[in-house]
Structure formats: C-alpha cells, structure tokens
Amino acid sequence: MFFFFRISADCQRISHTIGNDVHLILRNIVQGTGAFITLMTLSWPLALSSLLICSILSAIFLIYGQYQKKAALLAQDSVASANEVAQETLSLMRSVRAYGTEREEFQRFKKWLDRLAFVGMRESVASGFWILSFKTLYRSTQVFAVLLGGMSILAGSVSAEQLTKYVLYCEWLIYAAWRLQDSMSSLLQSIGACDKVFQFMHLPPSPEFLSKGLKLQRLTGCVDFVNISFHYSSRKMVPILKNVNFSIQANEVVAIVGISGSGKSTLINLLLRLYEPISGEIFINGIPLKEMDIRWLRQNIGFVGQEPHLFHMDVKSNITYGCFRSISQEEIEFTARSAYAHDFISALPSGYDTIIDDNLLSGGQKQRIAIARALLRDPTILILDEATSALDAESEGYIKDILHSLTEDSRRRTVIIIANSFHRLSMIKAADRILVMSDGQVVEIGSHIELLETNGLYAQLFHKQTDAPASIKHQKEGRVE
C-alpha cells in the first residue's frame, strides 16, 4: 500500500514537471545564450565577468540541488506514509473504534505530518539561502557594472548606449541562469521524488513471462509434486517445504489439512508459479510446470482465496472478471445460482448491475461471488484456499451443494481444498483424499475414515477441534472429564 501511495504521488510530480518545467528550461537556455552572444559583441571582458557570476551561481546551485533532491525524497516518503496511515485507519474504522485507538491513530498520522513539516522547513531555509546568494550576486554585478561602466564612460572608452545595453543584457543573462537553475531544481526534486517510479520501471519482468512455454491441447488436471523444497527469499534460513512428494489425479477432489503455518498456501503459491521451488519439480499433465506457458496455465486454474477482494465494479463484471469469451446474462445467472449467490444478488438495489463497495456485502456473500467467478471460467484445476471460511452458519447447508456444483460429473475437474480447521468438515469429508501437512511436510494421506482409523495427526486435530465445543459445554455444566 505504501508503494502504491508513493507511485501515485511520484507520477503526479512527473506530470507536473513535464507540464511546467521542461519548456521553461528550454526557453531560458535560448534566452541566456542569446544574451551572452550579444554581451560578447558589446565587450568580451564584461561578458566574461557576467559568465563568472553565472558560474558562481551554478556552483551554489549544485550544492543546493543535491540537498533538494534528498529533501524531495524524504518529503515524498512522508506524504506516502501519512496517506497510508489515513487509508488504513479509515478502512479499519470498526477496529479503531472498537479498540478506542482514535488518539493513537491520530498521533501516528501526525508523526508523518510533523516529519513532512520539518523537511519542508529545512527546505525553505535552504531555498532562502539560495535566493539570498542570487540577489546578492546580481545586485553586486549591477553596482560593479555601473561603477566600472561609469569610469569607462568618463575615460571615453565606452559609450552610454553600450553601458545601458550591457546592464540590460547582463540582467537577461543572469535572470535566465537563475530561472534555468530554478526549473532545474524543480526537475531535480522530481527526479529525486520519482526514484521509486524509475526503480519500478527498471524491474525486469519475471522469467516465466519472458519465455514462451507450452500450451497443451487438453489439460487433464493431474498434478505431481516431486521432492519439492522451498523457503521464502526474505527468510532464507527458515525452510517452509521440505522434500514434499504427492500426486493428485485428474478430476480428484483433494483436501489439504494442517495447522496454521504448516505450508498449505505455500504449496498453492508454487502451483500457481508465484514462486519457484528451491529444489524438486512440479508436473502438470506430466510436463514440468516451468516449461508451460504461464498465462495459459493460469487461465486454466481457478482460485478462490480466504478473503476474496471484489473490484469496485458491478456484480456482473466481478463475476465475469478474467473470462475473455463472450458471456450471456443467462450464463452469469446460472453460474451465480450454482454458487448460491443468485438470490442475494437479485435482492440488491440494481441486481447484477449493482456497484460493489466495501460495506455492501457480507464476507460470505463476497465468497459466493468469488466462487461464481471461478465456476464461470470452468477451470480444469480449481483451488479453494479456505474459500468458505466466511460463509455463515446458515450457508453451511449450501457448502455440500456448492461443492457438488464444482465437481459434478458433467464438469469434472481437479479440486484442491485448503482447510486449516474442521469448521467446514463437510468440505473435508467430501474430498476423495486428504493430505495432512505438518511443519512443511506431507505426513499423512488418506480418506477421512482411513485417517481417523490411523489415529495420527489428522485424528488428533479432528478430535481437538470437533470435541472442543462439547468439552466447553460440559465444563459449563460443571462436569469434569
């Protein structure tokens, strides 16, 4: 988010510079050069003395310009951070109110504004020195020219006309140099401030987008993880996946279960090729993932995440998002029905044309729209990463039906369900096989019944989570177990 605020502030600054400063720079270069040539024709010693003053101005400006560049960078950072705090506080208003942290948030915002004010004040002082140097040098030149010129007129070596011309063109030259440096300072500020935009522009595209990979005629949806090990580059010392091996058959429904942090979502990140494994190979249809065309592959994979963020567009556009074929209204409604979303969408003020904003829908409703979006793409591999966690108790009954919609015979596909709790037991039980993850490894594989009989980690997690409400109830009733 910080990066986003920085980029938008930097881009505004670039457009301002291009619109205002570039033509001023060109104009002053032309004006200054013209004035200098005219001065040379009048008297070369006087012209060179003016040039000397301009050089002193440039030297002072070089120091000042460097400072301005740094100050601009700090100012842009502070503005972006202050915007980020404001945006975060407004979007998390409920939490801020519930925890009574309005004052703390205000202080957090003020801290950045204070820093901005401090940078601004120092910048103003530096700018004051720069203007003072210019004015002093310029006025001294005028005094010097009048004194020297007056003496030359008296000696008869310079005419009054020549002296007037000199004073006039000298003013032109020095003012052109000053305005040039002023515009250059604004340009330098923008360059300093736009550092992040340039860094962003120079980022090379990921190698997977550069190489043209394979596009298969038909994707069956069988997935193999062979000896996969992985760590995130930000935490190289912490292995997240350790020699993971498993296979998912075409059209199989597999649930991946394990405690939070065991690496379930990381498996999916690797399957979507958002990260590359450190060692091992992932195969889809028996072909190494890295040899496939990544865009084509992602078009064949549907993904519904834990917190589906919908776009600020109408419901229809949210459902058809990322689907590049022509889609009829009937097809959209049919898909929405399959995801049990049609009824609440129809009850919205403008039905499928209602624009979605933050507070319009509940978490469960957003998830049902996200499921409809995934269904419409008709992916060969569908990944549900805790995709039903926000569905309310009333919707629990729908889960089986939604799952049936996702896996019904006419539209068989490989479905991978990530679950870190047993609250959606119906989803886990409906899977053909369950993979149990612990500390970056697949420790058990089997059906719900098989895993309960094994009495391993799955059974422990299952009993711990499903028995908890019962034991609390017993405790409330004063029974000791």
Ligand SMILES: Nc1ncnc2c1ncn2[C@@H]1O[C@H](COP(=O)(O)OP(=O)(O)OP(=O)(O)O)[C@@H](O)[C@H]1O
């Ligand atoms: N981008 C990242 N950079 C560094 N570490 C990360 C990153 N994403 C996840 N991790 C770490 O990797 C480990 C596994 O995370 P992962 O999200 O795969 O677990 P999970 O089993 O899906 O957890 P949950 O069920 O809570 O979503 C965690 O310790 C997490 O802190």
